[in-house]
Amino acid sequence: MTERQLWERYKKYLCGVESVGLTLDVSRMNFPEDFLERMRGPMEKAFDAMAALEKGAIANPDEKRMVGHYWLRAPELAPEPGLAKEIRDTVAAVRAFSDDVHAGRVKPPKGDRFTRVLLVGIGGSALGPQLVADALGTAADRMQVFFFDNTDPDGMDRVLAQLGDKLAETLTVVISKSGGTKETRNGMVEAERAYQQKGLDFGRHAVAVTGEGSELDRSAKKGNWLRTFPMWDWVGGRTSVLSAVGLLPARLQGLDIDGMLAGARDMDVATRERDMLRNPAALMALMWFHAGNGRGQKDLVILPYKDRLLLLSRYLQQLVMESLGKEKDLDGKVVNQGLAVYGNKGSTDQHAYVQQLREGVNNFFATFVEVLKDREGTSMRVEEEFTSGDYLLGFLLGSRRALFEKGRESMTLTVPDVSARTLGALIALHERAVGLYASLVNINAYHQPGVEAGKKAAGAVLELQRKLLAKLRGEKAKGHTAEELATAVGSPDEVETVFKVLEHLAANADQGVKREPGAQRFDTRFRAG
Numbered sequence: 023m024t025e026r027q028l029w030e031r032y033k034k035y036l037c038g039v040e041s042v043g044l045t046l047d048v049s050r051m052n053f054p055e056d057f058l059e060r061m062r063g064p065m066e067k068a069f070d071a072m073a074a075l076e077k078g079a080i081a082n083p084d085e086k087r088m089v090g091h092y093w094l095r096a097p098e099l100a101p102e103p104g105l106a107k108e109i110r111d112t113v114a115a116v117r118a119f120s121d122d123v124h125a126g127r128v129k130p131p132k133g134d135r136f137t138r139v140l141l142v143g144i145g146g147s148a149l150g151p152q153l154v155a156d157a158l159g160t161a162a163d164r165m166q167v168f169f170f171d172n173t174d175p176d177g178m179d180r181v182l183a184q185l186g187d188k189l190a191e192t193l194t195v196v197i198s199k200s201g202g203t204k205e206t207r208n209g210m211v212e213a214e215r216a217y218q219q220k221g222l223d224f225g226r227h228a229v230a231v232t233g234e235g236s237e238l239d240r241s242a243k244k245g246n247w248l249r250t251f252p253m254w255d256w257v258g259g260r261t262s263v264l265s266a267v268g269l270l271p272a273r274l275q276g277l278d279i280d281g282m283l284a285g286a287r288d289m290d291v292a293t294r295e296r297d298m299l300r301n302p303a304a305l306m307a308l309m310w311f312h313a314g315n316g317r318g319q320k321d322l323v324i325l326p327y328k329d330r331l332l333l334l335s336r337y338l339q340q341l342v343m344e345s346l347g348k349e350k351d352l353d354g355k356v357v358n359q360g361l362a363v364y365g366n367k368g369s370t371d372q373h374a375y376v377q378q379l380r381e382g383v384n385n386f387f388a389t390f391v392e393v394l395k396d397r398e399g400t401s402m403r404v405e406e407e408f409t410s411g412d413y414l415l416g417f418l419l420g421s422r423r424a425l426f427e428k429g430r431e432s433m434t435l436t437v438p439d440v441s442a443r444t445l446g447a448l449i450a451l452h453e454r455a456v457g458l459y460a461s462l463v464n465i466n467a468y469h470q471p472g473v474e475a476g477k478k479a480a481g482a483v484l485e486l487q488r489k490l491l492a493k494l495r496g497e498k499a500k501g502h503t504a505e506e507l508a509t510a511v512g513s514p515d516e517v518e519t520v521f522k523v524l525e526h527l528a529a530n531a532d533q534g535v536k537r538e539p540g541a542q543r544f545d546t547r548f549r550a551g
């Protein structure tokens with residue numbers, strides 16, 4: 023295709039949402055002329071399913087739940103007035119509480135103001151807040167936000183070291199929809215101890231966002247925490263950023279949550295449009311379908327040319343892969359669906375992996391994200407005619423062209439800026455694209471049965487450790503091989519796990535297990551310390 027023909031194609035297929043100033047350009051996706059027509063029927067069905075979902079159908083059949091993230095930004099659409107009220111009340115509570123914190127009406131026992139937020143959460147209870155905090159944060163924020171999003175001890179130490187004595191002015195927000203996620207529980211316990219070590223009362227510094235009656239909810243009540251915000255079973259973790267999960271930390275940070283909600287709401291209106299060519303979410307879902315033959319055969323590379331959107335790919339990784347990566351379809355047939363997502367930012371990535379994208383295995387398609395506004399204020403010229411931002415655009419267009427020349431497809435999303443409105447719109451756009459695509463390939467986008475297997479297996483490992491420690495404690499300072507111990511705890515076939523657990527215990531001096539010097543790897547002897 024010549025550049026001229028591409029321009030014609032650009033004009034023909036350009037899909038814009040005026041209310042948020044976003045456009046989607048699919049001209050560099052090589053779908054055949056009749057593709058959209060062929061997909062009209064399946065897309066009609068996807069729209070029907072989406073309409074039913076928005077009206078409160080049990081769109082997540084396995085878990086027998088409604089799927090209501092669209093109501094978060096349009097409570098009047100909620101199928102029951104009670105739900106609409108809960109949504110509105112929660113937003114009002116987030117606002118009021120944040121105002122109280124900022125004004126010092128809610129304050130730390132040993133300080134005038136809370137100046138920092140430590141968010142403890144993982145998956146959908148961290149990725150959205152991290153994206154929002156990084157995309158919209160400035161040096162002038164009301165509060166600085168830090169994260170515990172793992173059960174990595176050193177990771178937590180690093181954050182605590184950054185907080186230092188400011189822990190006394192830190193509000194900890196523990197977020198877990200289920201309230202039982204172990205990583206988050208561990209983060210909470212570690213945070214609590216950090217406060218205690220500084221002579222601070224954790225409960226007076228703590229807030230929870232969780233489902234009613236959950237383990238976390240009970241801890242918060244028992245520990246007399248400052249307050250709890252609700253999380254509902256009809257909002258999935260990966261689509262929860264516009265519930266209290268994302269709104270509370272954002273508002274505490276001083277960000278424009280109304281803008282985020284309005285941007286998402288406007289995008290929702292635009293993506294209810296049944297004309298595929300005028301609906302960017304439908305068009306995007308169709309492009310995903312085209313690129314990967316409806317089987318996820320190509321990976322999606324997210325390339326925002328903007329530092330503030332660095333975490334977009336990580337956020338979308340969960341949204342897309344946890345939603346679409348499914349073993350079975352809605353009829354129970356094994357389909358092993360999915361769509362892999364990765365990316366960072368341009369032009370940085372052009373100096374890293376774009377080499378392979380242009381010349382290596384052609385197993386991907388890209389979404390470029392172009393942000394029109396370069397920065398607040400004016401730009402200096404780095405050369406006579408150009409600013410740094412001119413270069414950024416040059417690299418985006420250049421990279422896109424270089425890929426296309428080699429038959430590598432891409433879409434381009436153009437947004438006016440990285441504002442709260444735009445971010446809300448980008449999130450809503452992808453949420454809708456995921457939902458529509460899931461219908462096209464006949465899967466449930468709203469459950470995650472595969473996640474449980476890893477959690478259960480981890481539980482078995484910890485149970486084995488419990489047994490091992492009981493055994494070792496009973497026999498003081500006796501040497502053992504991993505084989506002997508595996509047999510002794512009644513799990514002879516689990517010898518590798520026993521070995522790995524002992525190896526880890528021995529590497530951490532305080533755990534009371536030592537590895538004997540000079541021992542051979544599989545002959546290693548351990549003893550209780």
Ligand SMILES: O=P(O)(O)OC[C@H]1O[C@H](O)[C@H](O)[C@@H](O)[C@@H]1O
Pocket residue numbers: 144145146147197198199200201202203206259260344470473
């Ligand atoms: O918010 P939580 O209940 O703690 O869940 C946190 C995350 O963990 C789970 O493993 C799910 O797969 C995610 O969808 C979820 O976002």
